[in-house]
Amino acid sequence: MRVALFLTCVNDTLYPDTGRAVVKLLTRLGVEVDFPMSQTCCGQAHYNTGYRHEAEPLARHFSDVFGEYEAIVTPSGSCGAMVRELYPRMGGRARSEGRGDTLARVLAPVADRTYELTEFLVDVLGVTDVGASYPHTVTYHPTCHGLRGLGLGDRPRRLLEAVKGLELVELPGAEECCGFGGTFALKNSDVSAAMGTDKVRNAESTGAEVLCAADNSCLMHIGGTMTRLAVGMRPVHIAEILASTETRAETAA
Amino acid sequence: MSGTFIGMPVFPPPTHPAFPKAAREAVRNPTLRGNLRHATHTIRAKRAKAVAELSDWDRLREAGRLIKDHTLRHLERHLLRLEESVTAAGGTVHWAADADEANRIVAGLVKATGESEVVKVKSMATQEIGLNEALEAEGIRAYETDLAELIVQLGKDRPSHILVPAIHRNRGEIRDIFREEMGRWGRPAPEGLTDTPAELAEAARLHLREKFLRAKVGISGANFMVAETGTLVVVESEGNGRMCLTLPETLISVVGIEKVVPTWRDLEVFLQTLPRSSTAERMNPYTSMWTGTTDEDGPSAFHLVLLDNGRTDTLADQVGRQALRCIRCSACLNVCPVYERAGGHAYGSVYPGPIGAILSPQLRGTESEIDASLPYASSLCGACYEVCPVAIDIPEVLVHLRERVVEGGVTVRQGNKVVLKPAKGHAAERAAMRAARWTFSHPGALRTGQRLASRTRRLQPRTLPGPGKAWSGTRDLPAVPAEPFRDWWQRTHGGKDGAE
Numbered sequence: 001m002r003v004a005l006f007l008t009c010v011n012d013t014l015y016p017d018t019g020r021a022v023v024k025l026l027t028r029l030g031v032e033v034d035f036p037m038s039q040t041c042c043g044q045a046h047y048n049t050g051y052r053h054e055a056e057p058l059a060r061h062f063s064d065v066f067g068e069y070e071a072i073v074t075p076s077g078s079c080g081a082m083v084r085e086l087y088p089r090m091g092g093r094a095r096s097e098g099r100g101d102t103l104a105r106v107l108a109p110v111a112d113r114t115y116e117l118t119e120f121l122v123d124v125l126g127v128t129d130v131g132a133s134y135p136h137t138v139t140y141h142p143t144c145h146g147l148r149g150l151g152l153g154d155r156p157r158r159l160l161e162a163v164k165g166l167e168l169v170e171l172p173g174a175e176e177c178c179g180f181g182g183t184f185a186l187k188n189s190d191v192s193a194a195m196g197t198d199k200v201r202n203a204e205s206t207g208a209e210v211l212c213a214a215d216n217s218c219l220m221h222i223g224g225t226m227t228r229l230a231v232g233m234r235p236v237h238i239a240e241i242l243a244s245t246e247t248r249a250e251t252a253a
Numbered sequence: 254m255s256g257t258f259i260g261m262p263v264f265p266p267p268t269h270p271a272f273p274k275a276a277r278e279a280v281r282n283p284t285l286r287g288n289l290r291h292a293t294h295t296i297r298a299k300r301a302k303a304v305a306e307l308s309d310w311d312r313l314r315e316a317g318r319l320i321k322d323h324t325l326r327h328l329e330r331h332l333l334r335l336e337e338s339v340t341a342a343g344g345t346v347h348w349a350a351d352a353d354e355a356n357r358i359v360a361g362l363v364k365a366t367g368e369s370e371v372v373k374v375k376s377m378a379t380q381e382i383g384l385n386e387a388l389e390a391e392g393i394r395a396y397e398t399d400l401a402e403l404i405v406q407l408g409k410d411r412p413s414h415i416l417v418p419a420i421h422r423n424r425g426e427i428r429d430i431f432r433e434e435m436g437r438w439g440r441p442a443p444e445g446l447t448d449t450p451a452e453l454a455e456a457a458r459l460h461l462r463e464k465f466l467r468a469k470v471g472i473s474g475a476n477f478m479v480a481e482t483g484t485l486v487v488v489e490s491e492g493n494g495r496m497c498l499t500l501p502e503t504l505i506s507v508v509g510i511e512k513v514v515p516t517w518r519d520l521e522v523f524l525q526t527l528p529r530s531s532t533a534e535r536m537n538p539y540t541s542m543w544t545g546t547t548d549e550d551g552p553s554a555f556h557l558v559l560l561d562n563g564r565t566d567t568l569a570d571q572v573g574r575q576a577l578r579c580i581r582c583s584a585c586l587n588v589c590p591v592y593e594r595a596g597g598h599a600y601g602s603v604y605p606g607p608i609g610a611i612l613s614p615q616l617r618g619t620e621s622e623i624d625a626s627l628p629y630a631s632s633l634c635g636a637c638y639e640v641c642p643v644a645i646d647i648p649e650v651l652v653h654l655r656e657r658v659v660e661g662g663v664t665v666r667q668g669n670k671v672v673l674k675p676a677k678g679h680a681a682e683r684a685a686m687r688a689a690r691w692t693f694s695h696p697g698a699l700r701t702g703q704r705l706a707s708r709t710r711r712l713q714p715r716t717l718p719g720p721g722k723a724w725s726g727t728r729d730l731p732a733v734p735a736e737p738f739r740d741w742w743q744r745t746h747g748g749k750d751g752a753e
Contacts, residue, residue: 007738009693009699011738012703012737012738012739013703013706013733013737013738014731014733014734015731015734016734016736016737016738016741017734019738019741019742020738020741035738035739035742037696037739037742037743038696039696040692040693040694040696040699041689041693041699043690043693045686045689046686046689046690047652048633048652048655049655049659049682049686050628050652050654050655050656050657050658050659050660051656051659051660051683051686051690052652052656052660053660054686054687054689054690055690057690057694058690058693058694061693061694089649093572096571144632144633144634144635144636145635148634148635148636148638148639149635175636176590176634176636177590177632177634177636179590179632180632181631181632181633181634182633183629184629184631184632184633185723185724186720186721186723186724187273187629187723188272188273188276188591188629188630188632189273189723189724189726189727190273190276190277190280190281191273191276191280191591191594191595192632193726193727193728194280194286194594195590195591195594195632196727196728197727220731221728223729223731224724224728224729224730224731225727225728227729228727228728228729
């Protein structure tokens with residue numbers, strides 16, 4: 001099977017390790033990965049801040065880049081939700097504004113074929129044990145757009161539970177937003193920071209070494225709060241855990 | 254506004270600061286945050302349990318959504334039918350286009366009775382129009398009889414929650430308010446009043462009983478109005494509502510036009526979903542229904558004031574109109590992480606929380622600073638949509654209203670189509686969004702930018718200037734990697750073997 005990796009602009013620029021982990025993981029599972037070099041950004045920040053008309057050309061560009069692929073996989077719940085849930089809505093809005101069906105027609109195929117990584121693993125490949133090994137205590141934060149936007153449910157947890165050596169501990173208030181919310185973190189920084197602090201304090205109370213999530217944007221906010229509060233935890237993207245073959249001996253060495 | 258503050262501020266508050274500034278105070282007030290956190294988490298957990306008891310919750314939710322949408326689509330027809338039924342049952346219907354007109358009608362009706370005091374059932378609509386202040390200006394004193402509303406009124410405070418207006422107060426604060434203020438309004442608090450809930454409730458009961466037995470005019474809102482029979486419905490927990498609805502000689506109900514439902518049978522859905530969503534109860538302790546007037550039972554005069562006040566304009570908006578489905582259960586407030594930290598006052602509206610953030614800028618317009626900031630008072634986490642018993646997609650409307658703020662566009666105000674200009678203060682953001690869009694439309698430019706960021710990564714500051722300061726004040730920035738992914742990909746020839 002051949003898939004296109006939609007890495008997202010944030011991961012491409014700031015978290016290349018996550019991209020490398022996705023490639024390693026999917027390759028290990030026998031999936032041929034292509035990274036279309038002309039990909040950029042899904043337009044979520046534009047759309048969610050109120051600049052729908054700026055987001056439209058980016059959605060069209062996305063469709064130009066990814067339109068030919070059978071499956072598009074992304075390690076981001078929020079960018080995945082943008083393509084799958086909000087692209088059709090943008091198409092519908094264009095129609096209701098009397099601009100015809102073109103946008104809807106252009107965006108429908110990419111919306112239908114986009115999968116968030118854990119969804120792709122569990123639903124399309126049908127695996128929960130991806131052959132990973134990660135001897136650490138991990139707590140899992142289900143990000144809002146993954147949880148409520150895409151309805152990822154317990155897929156990430158099932159994947160994590162199958163990882164050798166990994167001890168999964170419950171995060172209190174797991175389903176509460178970490179306070180990132182894209183431009184919300186800038187526009188309402190006080191509230192955002194208060195939410196982030198509560199999330200970090202809850203994570204800290206688990207005693208886990210690692211806080212794991214399926215979205216680096218949320219992890220950027222949580223991780224930035226963790227270092228500022230000098231909490232001895234690491235934020236790690238789920239792809240990096242699922243790609244890992246680390247064993248206890250390596251840790252000791 | 255009158256010199257004596259007797260309840261809620263005039264709506265809308267024209268100089269209310271924007272949400273981020275108003276929220277800052279609450280975020281830094283540990284008592285307030287503690288009170289809010291405790292209350293919202295308690296009711297949130299109870300609601301989840303009460304909802305889980307019903308196996309057909311999803312179907313009830315969908316039914317509620319459909320009934321409301323259908324009613325809104327044919328609103329005029331149902332309202333005319335309601336008017337007919339209420340009139341046939343001995344009531345009088347008045348139509349009010351805006352707050353001023355509604356206040357004028359109510360003040361006129363009260364004056365016609367010769368009374369200068371009224372008792373009130375807690376009502377969002379009368380808060381929305383600032384009725385208490387309007388009555389005070391006419392020499393009429395309005396007494397709130399809902400316990401939480403009484404606390405707010407006595408405390409010269411503002412409500413901060415739809416269902417529990419005094420949610421931001423703890424027991425000690427309430428005891429102090431009762432001790433200091435009750436005497437000025439009527440029966441004083443008993444000597445040695447403590448902060449135990451039973452004593453506080455008893456003090457309120459004794460204080461209010463005097464009011465109920467004396468009042469000749471009652472003012473209420475309504476949760477529902479049934480078009481086919483002309484029946485109004487109030488659901489409540491304390492019984493004060495029933496006293497106000499049955500003891501006075503004249504009853505005046507001020508109700509938003511969106512509260513109509515076509516038939517009696519439609520109540521079946523909402524009387525299940527409303528109490529579970531709001532107080533986490535299977536059924537409201539008091540469900541009062543009245544139809545016009547009846548000889549020798551209850552009020553002998555009944556007036557219904559149907560309030561528009563921006564609702565018809567809201568209805569004209571295809572995306573935003575779903576806000577009118579709201580049954581004021583406040584489930585969205587109790588689950589909202591932003592409300593929990595910012596408190597209700599930050600929203601500058603009688604409708605706080607997620608529903609307030611989409612309702613107020615539609616009812617009042619997005620022109621004021623507070624109304625332009627409300628659509629951004631959310632991280633779009635979606636928890637509000639998930640709990641809404643009539644499935645209002647609040648995040649969708651928030652984003653839609655953000656668009657109205659930054660891009661302007663056509664909307665309807667007082668029945669006329671108007672073209673809104675983009676709100677002030679977004680020029681830099683708009684320029685940044687356009688620049689980002691340009692970069693993202695040119696992959697080569699994106700790559701150049703990424704490489705520049707990587708090359709200068711050791712020079713980058715830990716804190717940012719300008720709008721970025723808001724980020725780096727409380728959070729560290731991520732370190733820029735030595736090589737963006739796409740360069741690695743190209744270097745490893747597509748990385749088809751996953752080699753690193």
